[in-house]
Amino acid sequence: MLTVKVILLLLWLAAVSSLLVTLFRRQVPQPLILILLGVGAALCGVHVGLRPELFMFVFLPPLLFADAFRMPLREFNTLRGPILFLAFGLVVLNTLLCGYVIHWIMPFMPLAVCFTLAAALSPTDTVAVSSLISGRHVPVRLLQLLSGEALFNDASGLVCFRFAMADALTGEFSYRQAFSSFLLVSLGGLAIGGLMAWAAAKINHQLLRRGLEDGRSQIVFILLLPFLTYAAAEAVDCSGILAAVAGCMVFKLSGAIEEAATTTRLQANTVWIMISYVFNALIFLFLGLQLPSLLSSATMVMQMRDAALWQYGILVAEIYGVMLVMRLVGVWLCIGVRWAAARLRHRPYRATGFAASLLLTFAGVRGAVTLAAVLSLPAGLDGTDIFPAREAVVVIAAGVIVLSLLGASMAIPLCLRFIPPELVDTAALEENAARQKLMNAALDVLRKIQNATIEPETGPQDATIMAESQVRHDVAERMIRVYENRLDAESADLQIKDVDHTTAVRRAREELALRLQVLRAERQLMRTMVAQSEINDQTEWKLQQELDYEEQVIHFQSMRLPHEHLS
Structure with a gap:
């Protein structure tokens, strides 16, 4: 029982x-x-x-x-x-x-x-x-x-x-x-x-x-x-x-x-x-x-x-x-x-x-x-x-x-x-290709926003309209740089079959290892800030969640690498 x-x-x-x-x-x-x-x-x-x-x-x-x-x-x-x-x-x-x-x-x-x-x-x-x-x-x-x-x-x-x-x-x-x-x-x-x-x-x-x-x-x-x-x-x-x-x-x-x-x-x-x-x-x-x-x-x-x-x-x-x-x-x-x-x-x-x-x-x-x-x-x-x-x-x-x-x-x-072993991970290639298309779609939207021009009209609100347009343009430009960097990384993954496979996997592993090292340094600094009462535990919890999500992304990316090269 x-x-x-x-x-x-x-x-x-x-x-x-x-x-x-x-x-x-x-x-x-x-x-x-x-x-x-x-x-x-x-x-x-x-x-x-x-x-x-x-x-x-x-x-x-x-x-x-x-x-x-x-x-x-x-x-x-x-x-x-x-x-x-x-x-x-x-x-x-x-x-x-x-x-x-x-x-x-x-x-x-x-x-x-x-x-x-x-x-x-x-x-x-x-x-x-x-x-x-x-x-x-x-x-x-x-x-x-x-x-x-x-x-x-x-x-x-x-x-x-x-x-x-x-x-x-x-x-x-x-x-x-x-x-x-x-x-x-x-x-x-x-x-x-x-x-x-x-x-x-x-x-x-x-x-x-x-x-x-x-x-x-x-x-x-x-x-x-x-x-x-x-x-x-x-x-x-x-x-x-x-x-x-x-x-x-x-x-x-x-x-x-x-x-x-x-x-x-x-x-x-x-x-x-x-x-x-x-x-x-x-x-x-x-x-x-x-x-x-x-x-x-x-x-x-x-x-x-x-x-x-x-x-x-x-x-x-x-x-x-x-x-x-x-x-x-x-x-x-x-x-x-x-x-x-x-x-x-x-x-x-x-x-x-x-x-x-x-x-x-x-x-x-x-x-x-x-x-x-x-x-x-x-x-x-x-x-x-x-x-x-x-x-x-x-x-x-x-x-x-x-x-x-x-x-x-x-x-x-x-x-x-x-x-x-599968020389080409079709699931990973499909995932990378889909992610690349999504980023291209996002870039298209951002470029349209960036290139949009607002014809100023006569009136007291012209300065306000131009200021808002400039802010929108600057934000779109910054986001375009972020998405272009991500797109370059995904394009490199898609071209993995065109270069030496072992070298490409080694580079991917090294990048993930460096990103994990950076995360560990950030976690250590966060614990130090908590110990010195620079931030409270609620702030620590919110920041910890962001780092956890980033580490989870790294974990998923590491799973896409060939197993025989990860031992």
């Missing part, structure tokens, strides 16, 4: 995990550290029961909403074929084919139960995928493919899981009924999420038109939107996950974010970053808290079968190997279809190497969603029928989750070594 002390302990462990990641120089993924901390807390007597329905409702909607917001819609449209195949087609194939293979490995387990286990293991966990590849310089295209897949395959996997579980409990199953129900659940979730987000955007627009704008209220309403869409879809037996994803995408397209005030957007971004960080950490901590009891259950299950615990490990490795092979085949199938489509349409095709295929395969991590699904299987405690072989399904799923996390944490860095 969650208490205030347990919640505070979990939040403290989440903060400690970040310190440990920094201590280990990011060599150990944060999800593994969080799981180990959760295991340690469980061994020390902290016990938290995982209620699957509550877990799904609390954690999935905001995290999926945030991930969907970070997914660029243009790239999603470009990669919609592979994304939808991996998110829907591969999940269904995994459920069917891997279910038969699992039944062949464990013939004592009913086929419907094997389908249930395969369905629970089919979707990749969006939280686990995002956490494992966070901070790593994964090629943008692969990153977008993984992010898009993870947004949707939770829903398809849970729908398949629901049908397989019903088959195992009742023995009644119809492929036609399952397919129609699958379409109804999926399309219904998308429709409900989209309509609710559209209505929320319209309401927000009307409030802004009437002058009822309050940044804090807007942020709270946006935070509640994914929960509302999820709850509404689940209330009519549709996919709440797809409702949350669709709601975010419709809300982005509605323009409600652009209508908000600048301060509201900045505050909302900070709030969402903190929520994503805390919720991501809590998910893996909850997973670690369950592992000791699941390991005890695994020992009991193997003893009932007169088998040793190491045989359980082999069984888990076999099932995980089957899922890996199936996913690799699906990835190669996507690559083959894209190659054939490019050849037929006579379009250029960027080949996906073997290392990239392996990265996409191992990045299919199973996580807390899989655990919550298998824990939701009926245990017979409330008078309902117990799910056949429930304990075996739960412990096998937990083992595959841990093994997939371990495999991905070791395989992803290894695969990245063999993937050639």
Whole structure:
């Protein structure tokens, strides 16, 4: 049971995990550290029961909403074929084919139960995928493919899981009924999420038109939107996950974010970053808290079968190997279809190497969603029928989750070594080009103002008019110099491919280092002024915010530089 002390302990462990990641120089993924901390807390007597329905409702909607917001819609449209195949087609194939293979490995387990286990293991966990590849310089295209897949395959996997579980409990199953129900659940979730987000955007627009704008209220309403869409879809037996994803995408397209005030957007971004960080950490901590009891259950299950615990490990490795092979085949199938489509349409095709295929395969991590699904299987405690072989399904799923996390944490860095780095960062070039166009537009406006002449009229106000015109001219001239300097810097970035790449990156690094050195000197002088009572703490806070924003800009610019030159 969650208490205030347990919640505070979990939040403290989440903060400690970040310190440990920094201590280990990011060599150990944060999800593994969080799981180990959760295991340690469980061994020390902290016990938290995982209620699957509550877990799904609390954690999935905001995290999926945030991930969907970070997914660029243009790239999603470009990669919609592979994304939808991996998110829907591969999940269904995994459920069917891997279910038969699992039944062949464990013939004592009913086929419907094997389908249930395969369905629970089919979707990749969006939280686990995002956490494992966070901070790593994964090629943008692969990153977008993984992010898009993870947004949707939770829903398809849970729908398949629901049908397989019903088959195992009742023995009644119809492929036609399952397919129609699958379409109804999926399309219904998308429709409900989209309509609710559209209505929320319209309401927000009307409030802004009437002058009822309050940044804090807007942020709270946006935070509640994914929960509302999820709850509404689940209330009519549709996919709440797809409702949350669709709601975010419709809300982005509605323009409600652009209508908000600048301060509201900045505050909302900070709030969402903190929520994503805390919720991501809590998910893996909850997973670690369950592992000791699941390991005890695994020992009991193997003893009932007169088998040793190491045989359980082999069984888990076999099932995980089957899922890996199936996913690799699906990835190669996507690559083959894209190659054939490019050849037929006579379009250029960027080949996906073997290392990239392996990265996409191992990045299919199973996580807390899989655990919550298998824990939701009926245990017979409330008078309902117990799910056949429930304990075996739960412990096998937990083992595959841990093994997939371990495999991905070791395989992803290894695969990245063999993937050639992107010589041209298309996202950075696009960003620089757009910034250059914006500055040129600003310069056009300023030059028009500067060149504007006011014909003096006869009258007593001529001197005042001329003075105002001169002031406007001087201010425009000063701003033109500022924008021209910025434009020169951006133009130099765009010409980076025309000069020696290593030298250009070294110059960019040196400039950022000097700017940080200047900022440190300014901060030190500001602290001295506070100590000598030249300024008060409120003035210090305002100046500190300006320096923080400037340092944040430097941080974003440093992220655009190639990683291999920053070590």
